[in-house]
Amino acid sequence: MSVSDLMWVEKYRPHKIAELVDQKEIVGSIQSLLKNQSEMPHLLFSGSAGVGKTTLALCLSHEILGEHWKDSTLELNASDERGINMVRDRVKTFSRYAGLDSKIPFKIIILDEADEMTADAQTALRRIIEDTAKICRFILIANNISKIIDPIQSRCAVFKFSTIPEKDVVFHLKEISKKEKLKSDENGLAAIYEYSEGDLRHAINLLQATASLGDITEANVKTSAGLTKVKDVDIVLKLALDGKISDARNKMIELIKVYGMSESDFLKYINAAVYKTKNKNLSDIVQTIAKYDFRILSGANPEIQLSALLAELTKFGK
Amino acid sequence: MWSEKYRPQSIIDMMGNEDARASFVEWFGKWKKGTKPLLLVGPPGIGKTTLANLAAKQFGYDMISLNASDVRNKNRIEEILSPILGNASILGSPMIFVDEVDGIYGRSDYGGAEALIKILKEPTVPIILAANSDLSTKMKSIKKVVKTIHLRPLPPRLVQLFLKKILKKENAKLSPGSLIKIISESRGDLRSMINSAQAIVTGFEPATGKSFESLDVESGVNAFFKANSIDEARSVLYSLRIDPREKINAFYSSVITSSISKSELDKMLQVLSQADMLFGKIMRTQQWRLLRYLDEILIGLYQKDSSVRYSQYNLSWPLLNRLRWDGKSIKELATILAKNMHISRSTFGTLYFPYMLFCIKNKKMNLDLEENFSDIIEKEIEKLA
Ligand SMILES: Nc1ncnc2c1ncn2[C@@H]1O[C@H](COP(=O)(O)OP(=O)(O)OP(=O)(O)O)[C@@H](O)[C@H]1O
Ligand SMILES: Nc1ncnc2c1ncn2[C@@H]1O[C@H](COP(=O)(O)OP(=O)(O)OP(=O)(O)O)[C@@H](O)[C@H]1O
Ligand SMILES: [Mg+2]
Ligand SMILES: [Mg+2]
Numbered sequence: 001m002s003v004s005d006l007m008w009v010e011k012y013r014p015h016k017i018a019e020l021v022d023q024k025e026i027v028g029s030i031q032s033l034l035k036n037q038s039e040m041p042h043l044l045f046s047g048s049a050g051v052g053k054t055t056l057a058l059c060l061s062h063e064i065l066g067e068h069w070k071d072s073t074l075e076l077n078a079s080d081e082r083g084i085n086m087v088r089d090r091v092k093t094f095s096r097y098a099g100l101d102s103k104i105p106f107k108i109i110i111l112d113e114a115d116e117m118t119a120d121a122q123t124a125l126r127r128i129i130e131d132t133a134k135i136c137r138f139i140l141i142a143n144n145i146s147k148i149i150d151p152i153q154s155r156c157a158v159f160k161f162s163t164i165p166e167k168d169v170v171f172h173l174k175e176i177s178k179k180e181k182l183k184s185d186e187n188g189l190a191a192i193y194e195y196s197e198g199d200l201r202h203a204i205n206l207l208q209a210t211a212s213l214g215d216i217t218e219a220n221v222k223t224s225a226g227l228t229k230v231k232d233v234d235i236v237l238k239l240a241l242d243g244k245i246s247d248a249r250n251k252m253i254e255l256i257k258v259y260g261m262s263e264s265d266f267l268k269y270i271n272a273a274v275y276k277t278k279n280k281n282l283s284d285i286v287q288t289i290a291k292y293d294f295r296i297l298s299g300a301n302p303e304i305q306l307s308a309l310l311a312e313l314t315k316f317g318k
Numbered sequence: 319m320w321s322e323k324y325r326p327q328s329i330i331d332m333m334g335n336e337d338a339r340a341s342f343v344e345w346f347g348k349w350k351k352g353t354k355p356l357l358l359v360g361p362p363g364i365g366k367t368t369l370a371n372l373a374a375k376q377f378g379y380d381m382i383s384l385n386a387s388d389v390r391n392k393n394r395i396e397e398i399l400s401p402i403l404g405n406a407s408i409l410g411s412p413m414i415f416v417d418e419v420d421g422i423y424g425r426s427d428y429g430g431a432e433a434l435i436k437i438l439k440e441p442t443v444p445i446i447l448a449a450n451s452d453l454s455t456k457m458k459s460i461k462k463v464v465k466t467i468h469l470r471p472l473p474p475r476l477v478q479l480f481l482k483k484i485l486k487k488e489n490a491k492l493s494p495g496s497l498i499k500i501i502s503e504s505r506g507d508l509r510s511m512i513n514s515a516q517a518i519v520t521g522f523e524p525a526t527g528k529s530f531e532s533l534d535v536e537s538g539v540n541a542f543f544k545a546n547s548i549d550e551a552r553s554v555l556y557s558l559r560i561d562p563r564e565k566i567n568a569f570y571s572s573v574i575t576s577s578i579s580k581s582e583l584d585k586m587l588q589v590l591s592q593a594d595m596l597f598g599k600i601m602r603t604q605q606w607r608l609l610r611y612l613d614e615i616l617i618g619l620y621q622k623d624s625s626v627r628y629s630q631y632n633l634s635w636p637l638l639n640r641l642r643w644d645g646k647s648i649k650e651l652a653t654i655l656a657k658n659m660h661i662s663r664s665t666f667g668t669l670y671f672p673y674m675l676f677c678i679k680n681k682k683m684n685l686d687l688e689e690n691f692s693d694i695i696e697k698e699i700e701k702l703a
Contacts, residue, residue, distance in 0.1 A: 004658045006683055007670060054660050079662035113662055120602075205673045212680035227672040227702070243580055250637055258645040259667035260652050269668075295591060300563065300598035304570050308587035314580045 008208045009201050012176055017059045020052050021172050021200060022164045030060070033157070037064060037105045042129060042138040044114075044153060046145035047161030050201030057110045057139045065104050072107045079113040079262055084121035087111070088128055095132040107136045114152075115142035116264060118297060122149045129155055143268075163198025166190075172200065173207055177216065182207075184216035191221040202228075229259055233269040234276065240313040241279065248310045253303070263302040267293050281316040288312055320516040321509045324484055329372050332365050333480050333508065334472040342369060342467055346377050346444065355438050355445035357419075357461065359452045360469030363509030366448040370415045379444065383415040392429030395437070403442050413444040420449035420457055431456045438463045471506025473604060478561075480508060481515055490519040494534065495559035502606060535560060535568045539628040542620065543572075551620040555613045562600075562612055566593050569619060571632035578625060586626075589618040647694040651687070675699050 004010040014020050020027055033040050043060075045053040061073040074094045076087060091109060109132075117125065129138055129152070140156060142148050170189045177184045188210070196202035209224040210216050232255055239248035255261045261269075267289060274285050292309040296302045326332045329339060338358075345356050358366045374381040382402055384395070402412045416434065438445060438460070452461055472480075478501050485492060492500070496518050504511035538558035545551035558565060573586045593615045600608050619626075631638060648671070652663040659670065677683035679699045685691070 003655060003686070006685065007659060007674065009670075010659050049665075058660065075660065077656075077662045079664055080656070112660070116662075202669070205669065209673045209676045212677040212682035224676060227676055229668040229672060245580060245583060249574070250633070253633065254637065254640070255668075257641045258648060259671065260645075260649055260663045261668050262662070262664035265664045265668060292591075295595055298598050299591070299594040300601055301566070301570075301594050304566070304587070304590050304594045307570075307574060308584075308591040311580070311584040311587045314584060 007205070008176060008180070009204045012179075012204065013055055014052075014059060015062055017056065017063060020056060020059070022168045023052055023056070023161055026056070026159045026161065030056070030159075034060075034063065040064075040105075040137060042133075042140070042156040044140045044142070044145070044148065044156035044158045045161060046142045046148075046158065048163055048199065049143060050196075050199035050203075051161045051164055052200070053141045053161055054110075054112055057112075057141060060139065061108045061110065064106075065108065068104050069108075072104055073110065074107070075110045075112065077112045078121075079116040079264075084117070084124045087117075087121070088124065091128055091132060091136075095135050108139060109136050110139045110141070112141045113143070114140040115144045115147035116262070119149055122152055126151050126155070164200050165198070166193045169193050169196070169198065169200060169203050173203060176204065176207060180211065182211050182216055185218075187218040188216035188221050191218045191225075192216070195221070195225045229255055229261060230269050230272075233261075233266060234273045236310070237270055237273045237277065237313070240310045241277070241317040243314045243317050245311055245314055249307050252306055252310065256303075256306075263296055263306065264293075266306070267296075279316060285313065285316050288316075320484065320488075321512040324512060325368055326365070326372065329369065329376065332368065332372075334476045335360075335364065335469045338467050338469045339369065342373065345465065345467075346373050349444050351442055353441065353444070355441050355447060355464045357447045357449065357452070357464040357466045358469060359449050359466060361450060361471050361505075361507060363507035363511075364469050364471060365508070366469060367417055370417070370446045370448060373446075374413055374415070379411050379413040381413055381415050383417060392433040395430055395433040399437055403437065403440075411443075413446070416445070416447045418449065419447045419460065420451055420454060431460065435460060435463060472508060473506065474501050474606065477501050477504055477506060477508065477511055481511060484512065484515065485519070488519065492518060494561070494564075495557075498559050498561050502609070535564065536628045536630075539568055539572050543624045543626045545620065546622070548617065548620055552613070552617055555616055562597055562609060565612070565616070566590065566597060567632075568628070568630075569593075569616060572626055572629045573619070574632045575629040576626040582621075586619050589615060592618075644694060644697065647691065648698075651691055651694070654687075671698075672702070675702055 017027055017030060030043075043057075045056065047053060061069045065072045074090065076090060078087070081087060081090075094109065095107065111125075114122075126149075138156070140148070140152070145153070145158070145160070170193060173189050173192060174184070176182075192203050192206050192210070196206060206221065206224060207216065209227060210220045213220045213223060232251060236248050236251050236255070239245075239251065252266065256263065256266060271286065271289050274282060274289070279285060288309065292305050292312075295305045295308075299305050329343060332339060342356070342358070345353070358369065360366055370383075371381070373379075382398070384398065399414060402414065419434070447460070447464065449457060451457065452466065478497070481497070481501065492515070500511055500514050500518070503514065535558070538554060538560075541554045542551050542558075545554055560568075570590050573583065573590065576583075578586070593612060596608060596612055596615060600606060633641070648667065649663065652666045652671070655670070656663045656666040659666070661670065674683060674685070675695065675698050678685060678695065679702060685695065
């Protein structure tokens with residue numbers, strides 16, 4: 001079994017655009033764009049996690065490039081390869097051999113998590129997009145479109161993905177259950193939706209974890225839920241608000257330096273965690289987080305900035 | 319003289335200015351009769367002359383060179399260069415190198431630039447020029463008939479790298495204070511850096527004139543927090559001449575591990591947050607002159623009778639080890655798997671890894687990975703509970 005089949009999210013990732021769950025409007029307009037491939041603009045997909053952005057990008061590459069998709073697609077993840085030089089080098093080498101194959105209209109560069117790039121890097125990207133436009137199409141993917149600079153947005157057709165409604169999530173989970181020969185009940189599936197909040201990736205992961213315990217029942221779902229490290233960020237926030245700065249910091253450092261959570265993901269999750277605490281200083285806390293989000297971008301050592309954030313949060317405890 | 323001893327022996331061995339070097343080599347490789355001459359422009363001591371000499375050697379040319387120490391008036395230039403240009407075969411494969419062209423001026427070099435430009439227009443052999451600046455009117459007219467490549471001062475990181483290499487070869491040591499001083503004062507000029515390093519190592523350390531001799535980190539940080547007045551703290555800070563990143567980190571690890579009150583800690587981390595932002599800006603813009611504001615920010619850490627003392631590490635040993643070993647293994651695992659699943663390493667660690675461990679623990683998944691990952695997986699499964 002290949003590594004990618006181990007995880008059901010990967011095993012059941014659609015390969016054709018038509019198989020995508022929900023996102024009907026987007027699928028519709030993409031399909032009409034495909035009727036005239038050579039005219040296709042660069043694309044920018046934005047929206048929350050686990051709703052099909054990367055999936056659609058990969059489907060597009062399959063459908064446009066057919067059997068050549070592997071050689072003619074460059075997939076980069078800006079969160080892993082932060083430096084613009086890295087991106088530039090790889091894009092340059094990749095686009096150099098273009099035009100060799102007349103069977104494809106263009107090559108495709110998927111730049112995932114593009115909102116992780118600094119404004120400087122994005123500015124440089126703007127040139128790269130232009131320089132390679134004859135040969136390549138970019139598909140940029142971002143959770144937070146406001147972090148994509150305007151000149152880049154203006155070079156792309158923008159598609160905003162929405163979270164997936166309960167009935168579609170449940171239907172999809174049932175399909176997978178059938179193929180994996182699972183026993184599931186309605187309450188179990190409803191519980192999975194509750195926990196995953198329209199994030200289909202999370203829903204499928206939770207389904208698989210629950211299945212490793214036994215049937216998909218509410219009780220089993222409960223046992224498997226809350227495994228993700230997102231939960232640990234909730235704990236970091238709580239520790240900080242309780243004034244346990246040293247514990248909070250140790251846990252934060254473990255998340256980032258042991259489990260590889262990026263600083264910006266950490267900030268994203270801690271921001272979400274604030275809304276769950278129902279703290280009366282909610283807006284002050286959110287502003288404080290925003291301040292350090294900015295400082296990380298201008299600073300040199302994110303660890304110092306995040307420690308300072310946690311220390312400042314102690315003010316907002318009871 | 320170290321600066322000659324450590325003149326790079328091949329172009330690859332040179333430091334910095336990669337792009338410029340690459341286009342320089344490319345120019346050489348593609349040279350043919352009529353190719354525009356090349357002008358290297360850049361501040362002193364970054365490798366212009368070295369580059370020209372090495373290229374001649376590597377591409378097998380016999381180099382005829384003229385530098386500022388030669389008289390370079392119209393007659394001399396024509397006298398020396400015309401035979402080469404006219405009848406190249408006499409000399410095998412010759413090339414011309416006019417170093418320090420911006421130095422052609424004055425009465426003794428009368429007409430030199432004009433004569434040179436005439437030659438530059440019809441290059442029958444490779445011609446290279448070098449100059450520190452291309453702003454004078456004479457240089458502007460030269461620039462019209464050549465291809466220009468700019469070389470820049472080397473960033474402190476590379477200067478430091480080169481210095482450390484030399485010190486290692488010389489089996490010599492410098493105090494952190496001198497190290498940082500040499501690097502910042504070199505302003506990216508490697509030759510001057512080598513010269514001052516040699517001067518200091520061989521026993522000529524310029525006096526600092528400060529009451530505090532340069533301090534090592536530990537005694538520096540401690541003296542800072544024990545200081546009796548803010549002025550004393552300030553002079554300790556100034557004499558702590560170490561790499562700015564090291565300086566900020568030393569204060570950070572000392573502050574974060576001390577047992578001070580929450581509000582005091584908050585206040586001090588605010589200061590360090592500001593310091594880090596300044597340093598980030600310096601690194602990004604390479605405006606090292608901004609460094610002089612760093613101490614003014616750090617002085618905000620001073621408080622009389624503070625209990626903060628130096629600490630080298632900002633984490634406990636167990637966590638530090640976990641970071642080094644487990645963090646490394648998980649990163650390797652993430653690098654393999656994240657690519658396969660079209661996600662970032664961060665998403666892998668946060669959202670996928672825990673579920674995988676859970677399924678493995680329940681014997682419903684079998685990771686067919688290399689042996690060396692089984693330890694970390696076992697360890698992490700234990701932590702799940
Ligand atoms: N619309 C969808 N239709 C079918 N499957 C989906 C859809 N959205 C998500 N999935 C499932 O979730 C997994 C992850 O989805 P995908 O990688 O497309 O998310 P994403 O929107 O790119 O999220 P992120 O912003 O976190 O990268 C897929 O492998 C697939 O199994
Ligand atoms: N890029 C480099 N890599 C390694 N060493 C270097 C480099 N540049 C300069 N050096 C060191 O500095 C010395 C002087 O270099 P070089 O004469 O090439 O400088 P230059 O750029 O021609 O300066 P000027 O403008 O003053 O003529 C070399 O012998 C070498 O020790
Ligand atoms: Mg994605
Ligand atoms: Mg020189």
